[in-house]
Amino acid sequence: DTAVSQTPKYLVTQMGNDKSIKCEQNLGHDTMYWYKQDSKKFLKIMFSYNNKELIINETVPNRFSPKSPDKAHLNLHINSLELGDSAVYFCASSRQGGDGELFFGEGSRLTVL
């Protein structure tokens, strides 16, 4: 039973395409996140949702659109992909509020050619 699962694990696509990454957590957590890890291994937060509501949106181009159909799912849709979007994208979840540890998925490696 994978706590936070994201698909696909690998995604190779051409510039200009639109793609989606899906994330599901079975931990009963209220808060979910998307992080981007670049080639230098820095993990940067992109979005955070609490009970399906957007609470953090960190200077991310509006080509990126998160969607949370329910509190167990947070999907990431990316329009008009660019070379600089190549990275590993991590989904994570935590209990609502404060200092809860983050539970991460295994990551989705996106390569834009």
Next chain:
Amino acid sequence: SQKIEQNSEALNIQEGKTATLTCNYTNYSPAYLQWYRQDPGRGPVFLLLIRENEKEKRKERLKVTFDTTLKQSLFHITASQPADSATYLCARSAGNMLTFGGGTRLMVKP
């Protein structure tokens, strides 16, 4: 902005020795710091949390300290093993989110 910095150079140590990793932060002290382990091709895994009012926290062979004067946290692994080889990430609380450092890669040689 609230920065958090880790030594980007890899740390190589011999099996059985104590590994010490450093995490420095800027501006005000965060309410807490967290440490994660990340293996290649995997997501980060939570290890320890230490609050601003705690000087030290231990878990098995792991020890974390929090020095608000130096604006620094140290992460120690005692009696290190080759299986401890991984990248270790420090993260600070910043409002209602975590800000991560770039991680330090630890290599423990047999």
